[in-house]
Amino acid sequence: GTQQVVEEFIARGLPIRYYKRETNAGAAANVTSALRLGKGEYLIYLADDDILITDAVADTIRYLDNNQEVTCAHAPWFLYDEVAKT
Known part of the structure; x- marks a missing residue:
């Protein structure tokens, strides 16, 4: 239900960009991808x-x-x- 939760947060006005992989790439690949796709002055x-x-x-x-x-x-x-x- 991640996508539904994210959509609810977006509807509340939170500036979230949601990306979903077509296949499970594992934790390390997901963290690397999130940091690469992140925008802003700081990433956490x-x-x-x-x-x-x-x-x-x-x-x-x-x-x-x-x-x-x-x-x-x-x-x-x-x-x-x-x-x-x-």
Whole structure:
């Protein structure tokens, strides 16, 4: 139901461009394709089980703005194991 969900977000006014492959190319190819097709000043990869830490993202954007020679960065992240609760 991905396409339906995306269409609902678009109907709410979110600026989403949706691309669907004819065949499943796997995770690595999809991430590469998404980054290649992305437009805008910044691109972010966010998986379905990821949660943005907004302050960390804002700090990373400030870092990129202040260091124009840097073309790629990642915000700090935390790993939480739902099974082990750690």
